[in-house]
Amino acid sequence: MRVAVIGGGIAGLSAAFHLAAGGAEPVVLEGSPQVGGKVRQARLGDLTVDVGAEAMLARRPEALDLVRAVGLADDLVAPEPVPAMVFSRGRLRPMPPTVLGVPADLDALASSGILAGEVISTPVPVPQHDVSVAEFVAERLGREVVDRLVEPLLGGVYAGQADRLSLLAAAAPIAALGPDLVVGAARARAAAPVDAGPRLMGLRGGVGRLVGALVERGGFEVRTQATVRRVRRDADGWELVVGPTTAAVLERFDAVVMAAPAPAAARLLAEAAPRAAFALAGVDYASMVVVSFLLEGADLPAGTGFLVPPVESTTIKAATFSTRKWAWLAEAADSATVVRTSVGRAGETALLQRDDASLTEAALADLRAIVEPEGRIGEVAASVVQRWGGGLPQYEVGHLDVVRRVAEDVATVPGLEVCGAAYEGVGIAAVVGTARAAAERILAG
Numbered sequence: 001m002r003v004a005v006i007g008g009g010i011a012g013l014s015a016a017f018h019l020a021a022g023g024a025e026p027v028v029l030e031g032s033p034q035v036g037g038k039v040r041q042a043r044l045g046d047l048t049v050d051v052g053a054e055a056m057l058a059r060r061p062e063a064l065d066l067v068r069a070v071g072l073a074d075d076l077v078a079p080e081p082v083p084a085m086v087f088s089r090g091r092l093r094p095m096p097p098t099v100l101g102v103p104a105d106l107d108a109l110a111s112s113g114i115l116a117g118e119v120i121s122t123p124v125p126v127p128q129h130d131v132s133v134a135e136f137v138a139e140r141l142g143r144e145v146v147d148r149l150v151e152p153l154l155g156g157v158y159a160g161q162a163d164r165l166s167l168l169a170a171a172a173p174i175a176a177l178g179p180d181l182v183v184g185a186a187r188a189r190a191a192a193p194v195d196a197g198p199r200l201m202g203l204r205g206g207v208g209r210l211v212g213a214l215v216e217r218g219g220f221e222v223r224t225q226a227t228v229r230r231v232r233r234d235a236d237g238w239e240l241v242v243g244p245t246t247a248a249v250l251e252r253f254d255a256v257v258m259a260a261p262a263p264a265a266a267r268l269l270a271e272a273a274p275r276a277a278f279a280l281a282g283v284d285y286a287s288m289v290v291v292s293f294l295l296e297g298a299d300l301p302a303g304t305g306f307l308v309p310p311v312e313s314t315t316i317k318a319a320t321f322s323t324r325k326w327a328w329l330a331e332a333a334d335s336a337t338v339v340r341t342s343v344g345r346a347g348e349t350a351l352l353q354r355d356d357a358s359l360t361e362a363a364l365a366d367l368r369a370i371v372e373p374e375g376r377i378g379e380v381a382a383s384v385v386q387r388w389g390g391g392l393p394q395y396e397v398g399h400l401d402v403v404r405r406v407a408e409d410v411a412t413v414p415g416l417e418v419c420g421a422a423y424e425g426v427g428i429a430a431v432v433g434t435a436r437a438a439a440e441r442i443l444a445g
């Protein structure tokens, strides 16, 4: 069975991996010159660093299973167990225990100084319908908890805005806390097994190595610069138009796995699955930029980095002290320091129109202003800017209905499956989970 896998991000590559392992003949059709999508590496001075995803959730099996299946098990590494901080009200402050920003200990929160006011917890029953994360938390704990704790934590995952993100799709652990959020958060944290192991894992050499390993050991065909322009189903299977506009060719397949982001999937499925296409067309994306620095003579404050609440109005929304977080990188960097900053949230499109030099300058200025009262940034030996236009899908209020509508329509079309970050979670583990399930349905079909 020849299967077209449209999109060579981690979803497409892992779908192809499972299809090939199950005896099918997948062909990955990737529009850009390189596979991997948002899992990508770049040179920073003499180092190779992740400039997209850099860690994988370890509390669910899919990503780590894939790492083991492609032979990288020995290179799995946990980040250093050092907490991150929050830059709030003029200084870096320790992050108190929370569940996605919902405080589990009001004394620890008060002594962190992150908030100006006192938190008064008002228990309110959890609604049956979806609401925004901001509305849900503000009603129970006040707006400042949203602005200075929930926003930066959700921003770190979705680059999104709590006023638009769905409680049920983007913050299910908060919805599960019950009517009294603080009591629920304390209970949830106490219930977490002590020996649960690290929440996240990385790879020695960077998570980006997963892409190369999938391509080398996957046993499937990969074509780059192979944009899919049209997808049509007829009585004998599928006909795709593939390639540059001036030299596009028709190709036939027995089945299709759509692993491109929602806007492309919406365009391409308009004929074969119009109701799914319509639902996907409504999924918005946040664009962002990752600016990485190689620093000489830096002396960073404690922690693996910091988050910045949007109300602080900085250009950067987070910084990771990568050489403190990852021992393999510290070793490779020798005496130098790697810091990775994230710029941009959903709706901040103007920022991304700035050129690389101006983004680098703004990120560095923020880094200095935030870090230098307590440490030193030193000299910049190298920097690299990675733009992520359409970087992260926004799971807005009602997203679970979008996913249900897509799944229902796709299920009526024989030989079609969808997978990727637009559906059941944006992290690598969730994405790989959707890809594996899509491949299994095709193989069973």
Ligand SMILES: Cc1cc2nc3c(=O)[nH]c(=O)nc-3n(C[C@H](O)[C@H](O)[C@H](O)COP(=O)(O)OP(=O)(O)OC[C@H]3O[C@@H](n4cnc5c(N)ncnc54)[C@H](O)[C@@H]3O)c2cc1C
Residues within 6 Å of the ligand: 006, 007, 008, 009, 010, 011, 012, 029, 030, 031, 032, 034, 035, 036, 037, 038, 039, 051, 052, 053, 054, 055, 056, 057, 226, 227, 228, 229, 259, 260, 261, 264, 288, 290, 388, 391, 392, 419, 420, 421, 422, 426, 427, 428, 429, 431
């Ligand atoms: C800066 C950043 C940091 C992140 N950090 C983490 C992290 O630390 N941990 C984590 O778990 N997740 C992280 N994520 C999220 C995660 O990386 C992504 O959600 C995931 O990699 C998306 O995979 P995907 O295959 O669904 O989509 P993509 O990576 O977007 O891949 C889709 C591919 O489809 C191709 N395509 C589009 N249209 C067509 C077409 N018409 N024809 C052919 N090809 C097409 C695109 O070129 C692209 O290569 C991060 C994301 C970003 C942006």
